[in-house]
Amino acid sequence: QVQLVESGGGLVQPGGSLRLSCEASGFTFSSSYAMSWYRQAPGKERELVARLITDGGSTNYADFVKGRFTISRDNAKNTVYLQMNSLKPEDTAVYYCNLLTTWRRAYWGQGTQVTVSS
Secondary structure, eight states, X not given: OOXXXXXXXXXXXXXXXXXXXXXXXXSOXXXXXXXXXXXXXXXXXXXXXXEEETTTXXXXXXXXXXXXEEXXXXXXXXXXXXXXOSOOGGGOEEEEEEEEETTSOEEEOOOEEEEEOO
């Protein structure tokens, strides 16, 4: 059974940093088309933050995080990371890990709360 477990969220001051982790089980990265991070703030739609294409390792970022966030992976650990620097209050949201398989099946983690506040 595929499971995605996020961790690393918490409370941080504006300008601070956090690193989110998403540990996957029940599959290997070879079965994925992409690993992505999404976020959702209260009253807003879930939005794509960053994605990592398994084949080739290319990355895509939303404009509002480009230059501040970095997505990466550790294949041996089946883990994808989101390094978040220069955090802003508007980054406050629940962050979700997403796996998209090569056959277009999507899996979601439970989410981890990130709160940026002074």
